[in-house]
Amino acid sequence: MKVLVANLGSTSFKYRLFDMANERVLARGGVERIGSAESRCFVETLGQRHEATLPAKDHAVAVRLCLEQLAEHGCLASPDELSAIGFKAVHARGTTGVQRVDERVLSAMEAYADVAPAHNPPYIAAMRLLAKQLPHIPLVAAFETGFHQTIAPAQRLYAVPLEWAERYGIQRWGFHGASHAYIAQRTAELLKSPRARIISCHLGGSSSLCAIRDGQSQANSLGMSPQSGLPHNNRVGDFDPFALPVLLRETGKSLEQVLDDLAERSGLLGLSGAGNDLRDIESAAARGDARAQLAMDVFTAGVRHYLGAYLVLLGGADAVVFTGGIGENSVAMREAICANLETFGIVLDPQANRTARGEARIDAASSRVQLWIMPTNEELIVARHVVASCQLAD
Ligand code: ADP
Numbered sequence: 001m002k003v004l005v006a007n008l009g010s011t012s013f014k015y016r017l018f019d020m021a022n023e024r025v026l027a028r029g030g031v032e033r034i035g036s037a038e039s040r041c042f043v044e045t046l047g048q049r050h051e052a053t054l055p056a057k058d059h060a061v062a063v064r065l066c067l068e069q070l071a072e073h074g075c076l077a078s079p080d081e082l083s084a085i086g087f088k089a090v091h092a093r094g095t096t097g098v099q100r101v102d103e104r105v106l107s108a109m110e111a112y113a114d115v116a117p118a119h120n121p122p123y124i125a126a127m128r129l130l131a132k133q134l135p136h137i138p139l140v141a142a143f144e145t146g147f148h149q150t151i152a153p154a155q156r157l158y159a160v161p162l163e164w165a166e167r168y169g170i171q172r173w174g175f176h177g178a179s180h181a182y183i184a185q186r187t188a189e190l191l192k193s194p195r196a197r198i199i200s201c202h203l204g205g206s207s208s209l210c211a212i213r214d215g216q217s218q219a220n221s222l223g224m225s226p227q228s229g230l231p232h233n234n235r236v237g238d239f240d241p242f243a244l245p246v247l248l249r250e251t252g253k254s255l256e257q258v259l260d261d262l263a264e265r266s267g268l269l270g271l272s273g274a275g276n277d278l279r280d281i282e283s284a285a286a287r288g289d290a291r292a293q294l295a296m297d298v299f300t301a302g303v304r305h306y307l308g309a310y311l312v313l314l315g316g317a318d319a320v321v322f323t324g325g326i327g328e329n330s331v332a333m334r335e336a337i338c339a340n341l342e343t344f345g346i347v348l349d350p351q352a353n354r355t356a357r358g359e360a361r362i363d364a365a366s367s368r369v370q371l372w373i374m375p376t377n378e379e380l381i382v383a384r385h386v387v388a389s390c391q392l393a394d
Pocket of ligand 1: 330
């Protein structure tokens with residue numbers, strides 16, 4: 001069974017093609033600058049990269065071009081050989097888990113377009129188009145909230161009138177489910193312990209910590225929306241709603257404008273003024289930029305806040321795992337997060353932390369908690385969900 005896992009942007013489509021007989025990636029590729037007369041369509045297979053410049057007026061044309069390119073390079077016998085397309089979908093009202101994309105699911109995603117403004121609108125637009133123009137290919141959405149359905153009410157509920165949760169779904173849903181699920185499975189495998197207590201730190205363009213026991217999510221730092229929890233590259237993180245009336249009054253902006261500031265111009269970007277990429281912020285801090293250093297300190301404090309909370313929740317940890325662009329690559333951030341945690345059994349090996357490449361253990365001999373860097377594999381988790389859902393449908 002060959003499954004394509006799609007990653008959509010408003011003008012881009014990227015994918016990995018899996019052969020699920022052996023869970024191997026046969027190819028990765030995509031189309032950039034969708035909508036332009038000169039879209040760039042590329043595929044990488046068997047270590048070789050092929051590129052073409054072709055017009056892709058929309059996402060359906062982009063997918064069709066990719067399928068043709070895959071057939072041309074021998075990854076598919078024909079475009080019809082594809083069994084399904086899977087999506088790492090973010091949020092929908094009243095539904096989660098793994099769903100065949102249909103009008104009900106699309107409407108549920110639409111209902112939360114303003115809760116996940118960076119994610120839902122491009123996914124909805126592309127899914128609608130694909131469902132219409134490529135009706136023979138099943139589309140499957142694996143929602144990021146799905147892994148967090150095991151979170152208990154004590155961790156899940158906000159202290160608001162209970163009927164808000166019951167009627168309107170106002171609660172901590174949690175996100176980054178595919179990534180945390182991968183980390184849960186792979187870490188349990190490495191520790192040879194399916195019951196392991198794991199704190200998964202997905203630190204990237206958006207960031208969250210997840211407390212995991214028995215392979216199940218016990219808590220996630222993301223709440224009702226992907227703007228919550230830790231500071232993100234340009235999204236706010238946890239924020240007191242009673243600051244909103246002050247901001248509306250003082251700035252003269254509308255609620256939509258302020259929400260846009262919180263979703264687009266906050267986080268590391270808003271604090272540092274040095275861009276939204278931690279690499280630029282780290283360089284600015286190294287040159288003595290105090291605001292850049294402050295942004296890094298706020299981010300570190302946020303991660304340590306949830307790390308402490310989850311150590312208490314789990315009664316200690318067997319492993320703390322770093323993943324995502326920041327978690328895998330920032331030596332300084334991992335060092336700052338793990339500083340002075342000996343009392344909690346967390347001791348980083350500075351040398352291993354500096355030299356680690358790929359999946360690697362970075363704790364010192366004296367550490368009771370194993371510390372790992374682990375590249376995540378969200379696409380594999382989505383592909384497995386697609387296979388399971390297609391088998392159920394058969
Ligand atoms: P996304 O969350 O969008 O999938 P990633 O997990 O790939 O993104 O994380 C991207 C972010 O990781 C970048 O914006 C940057 O902040 C950070 N990053 C990537 N490489 C490095 C690095 N070498 N050092 C520090 N930060 C890095």
